[in-house]
Amino acid sequence: MTSFRTLAVLSLAAVLAAAGCAKGESTASGPEPAAGDGRQVASTPSAAGPACTLEKFGGQPFDLTKDMVGFSQSEKEANPFRIAETKSIKDEARKLGVGNLRVTNAQSQFSKQISDVQQLIAQGAKLLVIAPLNSDGWEPVLAQAKQKKIPIVTIDRKINAEPCTDFLTFIGSDFYEQGRRAADQMIAALGGKGEVAILLGAPGNNVTTDRTKGFKDRVAEKAPGIRITFEQTGEFTREKGQQVTEQLIQSRPGTNGIYAENDEMALGAVTALKGAGKSPGDVKMVSIDGTRAAVQAIVDGWLHAVVESNPRFGPLAFETARKFAGGQEIPANVVISDREYTKENAQSSLGQAY
Incomplete structure (x- = not known):
């Protein structure tokens, strides 16, 4: 079985190359992302904030093939965005051989999401991926995760806290x-x-x-x-x-x-x-x-x-975690590129929508 340390040396550039673009070529405001299969493409960060490393964060290396990863979904999966988001996380975890992925759903109740994440911490999660329901009110979770040096990757919505101090990074659209x-x-x-x-x-x-x-x-x-x-x-x-x-x-x-x-x-x-x-x-x-x-x-x-607003966060979220565990710098914000659908391209692009 491939160790996580081996996986960690794979860079984001490899993912972007597989998607058909070189690192940094797409922009957040460009009309079409380069990935034809619908996966997210990171745009070139402009003012992304201070970069974070494992050393700066003070965390411990982890092995995705062995250690527990927690994913906290915020809303019930009646919305196509949430369905696609959760599926992307699960599919990528399966592809990478993540040994212990635990998924919770807050059913649009913020108090439940806080409790869900606290339980994931108590159960021994070494990495947390969170789709926050709200931007504020995360102090109890952040304090517990910080005490245990657990990196948190937030996706699709930001939390109002300090990257690389309270959490690792945000991945999402502008x-x-x-x-x-x-x-x-x-x-x-x-x-x-x-x-x-x-x-x-x-x-x-x-x-x-x-x-x-x-x-x-x-x-x-x-x-x-x-x-x-x-x-x-x-x-x-x-x-x-x-x-x-x-x-x-x-x-x-x-x-x-x-x-x-x-x-x-x-x-x-x-x-x-x-x-x-x-x-x-x-x-x-x-x-x-x-x-x-x-x-x-x-x-x-x-x-x-x-x-x-592309919900397919799995590949980029896990690649960001792999880079972090491998000692590479992670920006405070990983901004993705989103396309536009208009009457000129809607019919031909139906298969790329979710």
Whole structure:
């Protein structure tokens, strides 16, 4: 059996080369990641913060083929993003021969996620991969992990703490940039004029905050003729997205565009628009994620564009852990490159959506 120390010498460059690109060639704002199989590609870090090493962190080398790895999922796997995310972690662990992967699911309850991770620590995890439900409130977990020198890799949402001190690193998209790119699509769809509603994501995490700010900043910068006249949380769920859009149709019937901060809310909005007798394209809609159903909605004319948020974290998360255990430097943020789906490429790209 290959030891983890042997695996650790494999660099991220090898993964990127296998994906068909040299290290650092893709950028966070590029429209298409280089990996044709849908795996994540790390963009060139710009201001990623101080690098971390095993020596700086004060941790102990670990062997993925023997030691326990814990993965904490935040939400129930009814959302395609969460399904794909968990599957990617499990698939990569199986591929690498991870001997003891334990997976928990907080079912969208933050107190349960804290308890889940504390149990993983108590059970002897040597590495933790966490998809946080909230950005704040992690102090009890971070203190326990720090005491035992357990590296924590956070994925898809950040926690408000100090990298390389409280946790190892964050891997995920540039959510502010996603908001800006969604705004560019909305500006193009409306010709720079109109009333736009925002279906906000769940409160309490950096994804919602950054996607909102990025969108608003870009609209203010490029399209003063667009007015944001409605904002309400749809909590990242299809049901709430439908309910909020039904309210929107009643309260703001002149709305020209809807920015949904994830695909599930956008698909709920489509249901509401259909129920109100709207036709495809009557209300221009832009969303973020890249689920297959949302990309199909572009083909069908209900969505104008989708900015991808790639959930396939397994290869990059484990490769980052392997680099760390091998003594290599890990940036504070590993930012990934996300594509865009539009009417020009939606049909041909359906197979790459999740």
